[in-house]
Amino acid sequence: MSKAFTKESDSDDEDDSTAALSVPLPPGGKNYITPEGYARMRAELLQLMDDERPKVVEAVHWAAKNGDRSENGDYIYGKKRLREIDGRIRFLTKRLEIAVPTDPAVHHGSDQVYFGATVRYADEAGDERTVTILGIDEADSTQAQVSWISPIARALLKAREGDVVKLVTPAGVSEIEVLSVTYPEAGPKADSREVSGTPP
Helix, strand or coil, rough: HHHHHHHCCHCCCCCCHHHHHHHHCCCCEEEEEEEEHHHHHHHHHHCCCCHHHHHHHHHHHHHCCCCCHHHHHHHHHHHHHHHHHHHHHHHHHHHHEEEECCCCCHHHCEEEECCCEEEEEEECCEEEEEEEECCCCCCCCHHHHEEECCCCHHHHCCEECEEEEEEEEEEEEEEEEEEEEEECCCCCCCCCCCCCCCCC
16 A cells, blocks of 8 residues: 555544634534535535646655655655645535435515525615525635624524514624525536525
């Protein structure tokens, strides 16, 4: 067995960058995710396992045969990259195991806020914003996406168009009005594990 497959030490179990991305779920909470988000994470996992990891293992094995490992840049970098890949694989595997793919399109046409909704709302000053409520592992704040456990999502969930809800933040409590609620239209199934239940 190649030494590239052996564990360096317990301290190498979790890559720092992966740990930083790991957002804890609420106690007893489910890891809701859209079918598209699930498919992206699964594709990344398979790409790491089937393509990138074998290439890095081969490079490390080659570098290990080139003399003193303590001064071998290719070997040192390869081992570091291998730990990063293994940490990401562990992270993705754990998250996908507890993922609950949920299709927002089942609520298409509804004016109530559920997981997957795109919500336009106004704050007390009249400023309007739009957010899409997605899973913890897929929400991208640069794309106006928030996770379903974020304060704004918690305030909006279950509200309907026209409702005024309280938003609790570290800066205090404010009121926001739900102006519109939209969902994507049903399309081809993204994953066989997709469910149509009603998350928060």
